Amino acid sequence: MATVTSNVKKLPSDIEIARNAHLAPLTEVAAKVGIDESDLVPYGRHVAKVELEVIEKMADRPDAKYVVVTAITPTPLGEGKTTTAVGLAQGLARIGRKPVLALRQPSLGPVFGIKGGAAGGGYSQVVPMETLNLHLTGDFHAITAAHNLLAAMVANHLHFGNELGLDDIQWRRVMDMNDRSLRHIIEGCGAKTDGVTRQTGFDITAASEVMVIMALATSLADLRKRLGRIVVGFTTAKKPVTAEEIGAAGAMAALLKDALMPNLMQTLENTPAFIHTGPFGNIAIGNSSIIADRVGIKAGDILLTEAGFAADMGAERFFNVKCRAAGLTPQAAVLVATVRALKSHSGRYEVKAGKPLPEGMLQESPEDVEAGCENLVKHIQIIRDFGVQPVVAINAFPTDFDSEHDVIRRTAEKMGARVAVSTHVADGGEGAMELARTVVEACEDEVHFTPTYEFEDSLEEKITKIATKVYGADGVELSPAAAKSLKLYSDQGYGHLPVLIAKTQMSLSHDASLKGAPTGWTLPVREVRLAAGAGYVYAICGNMMTMPGLSKSPAAMRIDIDDEGNVQGLF
CATH class of the missing domain: 3.40.50.300 (P-loop containing nucleotide triphosphate hydrolases)
Incomplete structure (x- = not known):
């Protein structure tokens, strides 16, 4: 049996095709x-x-x-x-x-x-x-700057006495690059004037809550409100501390306006x-x-x-x-x-x-x-x-x-x-x-759009419905820490939010090695986090990589420019 595309000649590279294209004026x-x-x-x-x-x-x-x-x-x-x-x-x-x-x-x-x-x-x-x-x-750089402005203002708040009583700080820094060495860092090393010493780290910009806020905002006013609702951490009494309280939300909105x-x-x-x-x-x-x-x-x-x-x-x-x-x-x-x-x-x-x-x-x-x-x-x-x-x-x-x-x-x-x-x-x-x-x-067929869950469902019910109805799991197993977080977020008034489940993309299950359509398994939820600005709660199943690393031979090693300034090796 011949291949479907057996008569198709070898294609030029993507970049060669792109450079030979006729681009219309953008006004047209x-x-x-x-x-x-x-x-x-x-x-x-x-x-x-x-x-x-x-x-x-x-x-x-x-x-x-x-x-x-x-x-x-x-x-x-x-x-x-x-x-x-x-x-x-x-x-x-x-x-x-x-x-x-x-x-x-x-x-x-x-x-x-x-x-x-x-x-x-x-x-x-x-x-x-x-x-x-x-x-x-430069949109990603604007998001990176806005995210890191909030991180800097949180650190500054700690340096000047921590008036709000921040204890459990969950806001890390971001950059739009794969760099495994920044996953876990110690900040504030050096003299007392260099800030409070604590362990933190970097995520990639695509993992920033600010990125999601930009994606889900329906207007500039909605963007400003969502930025203010970001929870950067909690006090010892488990009270959420927001970007609005830190005083950063307005400046973040200014950075993101364009x-x-x-x-x-x-x-x-x-x-x-x-x-x-x-x-x-x-x-x-x-x-x-x-x-x-x-x-x-x-x-x-x-x-x-x-x-x-x-x-x-x-x-x-x-x-x-x-x-x-x-x-x-x-x-x-x-x-x-x-x-x-x-x-x-x-x-x-x-x-x-x-x-x-x-x-x-x-x-x-x-x-x-x-x-x-x-x-x-x-x-x-x-x-x-x-x-x-x-x-x-x-x-x-x-x-x-x-x-x-x-x-x-x-x-x-x-x-x-x-x-x-x-x-x-x-x-x-x-x-x-x-x-x-x-x-x-x-597109002409009749549509009966039916989401998986109602917003009135409990957070645990929402997670369970996604796991069973979408993934095909038999049920959900919450760790004690996850169950405690779900109760805390519900008590704090976040129970109406939608949920996301962070898991591997390589399987319908949480286990990348399970191919096809696995059955007879239970979804383990080890941790639950709040993204109040974006407007959802997310359950973490397995070890999710929020700051990727480069391979031994990354694409960056093959990218360059020629004497005319043309980019080479991008594809």
């Missing part, structure tokens, strides 16, 4: 979706911020169809959600629709680490890809793309901003957005947290599936980041794909349980075989899901036209 890209030049704040030739006032200007326009792009449980290499979202947007434009993209901004940590950038791939990219991957308009405006870019085929915020997908919400969606929902007729990792992670948070905070109802969900991920879920192969795929995975084996399809079935069911129509997008690789795609198609159709093969990496929007038509059909 904005005009496609009814945004006037006067509403743009240019950052160079091909990026602009969009003034927040445009939301009010477009208020009378009808809402676009709202579609989230998610995936089955990925391999460490990722399965191409961003690329699929970009290709689908281009495909929708080719069939006469007016699509708008809303995507997260890449963090510098992964760009210089193993994963590389997140601008898409092949002929389905957001461009200029160097600009997108290398700190764009960063709250979404960034407008374009795809290789000149489709408008709003790039904004980049919260972690396994400990935060893993979604781009509500502000970008509020612009995009009025700008086109289909708004595509991507949720980090798989349907049990980013999509669950998209449905349970983001949609409810934004007041928007999703019409459909695109579930990206790849042959390699399903072969991995067969349990017969091990995929490692930075390493070539096992040779056996490149051989034709519909049996391996079928053995891993229980993961696909579970993710289809997760989406269905939210009352949303799933569309399975087979992200085709050159090493795939028709027989393997047939297995995926039969499995999806047996579950009642629509399915389409997409070759958007090799063929751009033309390769995603079948997927585009299928998504348009799904």
